[in-house]
Amino acid sequence: MQKLRILVVDDSPTMRLLLSMALRRQRTFELVEATDGMDALKKLSADSFDLALVDINMPIMDGFTLIELVRKNRDFQGLPIVVVTTEGASADRDRAIQLGADDYVTKPVQPNQVLRVVNALLKVN
Amino acid sequence: MSDPERPLQTRAEEFLTLFTKGAELTRELVHENAHLRRRLLQMQQQTRLAARDPADWERHRRDLLHRIEGLEGERKETLSRLEELEHENEEFARRQVEVEQENNSLASLYVASFQLHSTLDLEEVLRIVVEIVINLIGAERFVVYLVDDKTGILEPVASEGEPAEGLVRIPLGQGILGGAALARGATCRDATASEDPSAPIVCIPLRIEDRPLGAIAIYNLLQQKDCFTPLDHELFNLLAGHAATAIFSARLYAQSERKRNTMQGLLQLLTK
Numbered sequence: 001m002q003k004l005r006i007l008v009v010d011d012s013p014t015m016r017l018l019l020s021m022a023l024r025r026q027r028t029f030e031l032v033e034a035t036d037g038m039d040a041l042k043k044l045s046a047d048s049f050d051l052a053l054v055d056i057n058m059p060i061m062d063g064f065t066l067i068e069l070v071r072k073n074r075d076f077q078g079l080p081i082v083v084v085t086t087e088g089a090s091a092d093r094d095r096a097i098q099l100g101a102d103d104y105v106t107k108p109v110q111p112n113q114v115l116r117v118v119n120a121l122l123k124v125n
Numbered sequence: 126m127s128d129p130e131r132p133l134q135t136r137a138e139e140f141l142t143l144f145t146k147g148a149e150l151t152r153e154l155v156h157e158n159a160h161l162r163r164r165l166l167q168m169q170q171q172t173r174l175a176a177r178d179p180a181d182w183e184r185h186r187r188d189l190l191h192r193i194e195g196l197e198g199e200r201k202e203t204l205s206r207l208e209e210l211e212h213e214n215e216e217f218a219r220r221q222v223e224v225e226q227e228n229n230s231l232a233s234l235y236v237a238s239f240q241l242h243s244t245l246d247l248e249e250v251l252r253i254v255v256e257i258v259i260n261l262i263g264a265e266r267f268v269v270y271l272v273d274d275k276t277g278i279l280e281p282v283a284s285e286g287e288p289a290e291g292l293v294r295i296p297l298g299q300g301i302l303g304g305a306a307l308a309r310g311a312t313c314r315d316a317t318a319s320e321d322p323s324a325p326i327v328c329i330p331l332r333i334e335d336r337p338l339g340a341i342a343i344y345n346l347l348q349q350k351d352c353f354t355p356l357d358h359e360l361f362n363l364l365a366g367h368a369a370t371a372i373f374s375a376r377l378y379a380q381s382e383r384k385r386n387t388m389q390g391l392l393q394l395l396t397k
């Protein structure tokens with residue numbers, strides 16, 4: 001079975017580990033990690049991905065800028081983006097969705113919630 | 126109506142056609158009549174037979190009643206099995222949620238302990254503690270304190286969402302925080318946000334055996350988090366022990382590095 005490639009973009013190693021562990025429960029996912037928006041852009045350009053999980057607050061390039069640039073670039077057209085936000089009902093999430101994110105998960109992150117959102121976007125299960 | 130003008134042969138043909146149709150109809154009627162007679166005879170015979178042996182009817186009735194009873198029993202059994210299955214299903218779904226929750230908790234605890242012991246750099250350990258408190262517990266405002274070994278005072282070393290004026294030094298044993306730092310386990314207030322913003326809702330003492338190393342004071346949770354979960358309490362315990370060990374190891378390592386450097390410097394001086 002062909003693996004689905006997911007890019008996990010977060011500056012926090014703790015979050016990257018937790019998100020990767022959550023997604024690794026789905027054996028068909030292949031995970032690649034990026035530490036900030038710039039690193040993510042490099043990895044997106046070098047390889048093809050089926051989804052990106054993006055943190056908002058990151059050094060060098062934050063999640064908002066990354067989403068904006070991805071949505072402007074024809075090469076990444078249709079790439080589903082899930083944002084990881086700190087606040088449930090507020091500005092961060094709305095702005096990310098406005099910029100083109102497809103869905104969001106809130107902190108503290110529940111691994112099964114991440115898996116559900118990602119599976120729904122990739123139409124797995 | 127007959128037309129005296131038409132030739133006789135045509136009229137004769139018309140009459141013949143009409144006659145043939147009439148004959149066909151009569152044949153059909155005779156056939157139908159014979160069929161009905163046969164049906165009537167059958168019915169009469171059945172009624173006669175039934176009347177002749179009412180025991181047959183009674184037996185038949187009893188058989189049917191017995192069969193109905195059997196079917197009724199089967200229906201009840203099926204219904205109760207269905208109920209059982211539904212119950213099992215519910216139980217299974219509940220268990221699945223529990224297992225999923227357990228999995229989530231174990232993943233978080235694993236990540237926290239793995240990260241805490243992934244470095245010997247004190248700054249890095251403190252950064253990981255902050256990440257755990259934000260990302261795994263979901264705290265919005267908190268301060269991490271470490272005990273200054275010389276003065277016995279809790280010094281703020283890392284924080285999130287706390288204004289600078291809130292970052293004060295607190296003598297061990299003094300006030301809510303100073304007292305909670307000496308406790309054996311986390312001190313929780315049964316409130317999601319304290320009415321008094323200067324009083325923490327949770328205080329997690331960082332200690333190795335009887336030696337207090339510091340404390341984490343949480344003042345506020347993220348907006349979407351309205352209460353502490355069992356996992357949070359597990360994380361409090363994990364932080365209390367593992368964060369303290371990681372901090373202690375990092376300090377020890379830094380000390381030994383300093384000593385090693387001094388020794389190396391001395392050696393270099395001596396061997397010059």
Ligand SMILES: [Mg+2]
Nearest residue numbers: 011055057058
């Ligand atoms: Mg971040």
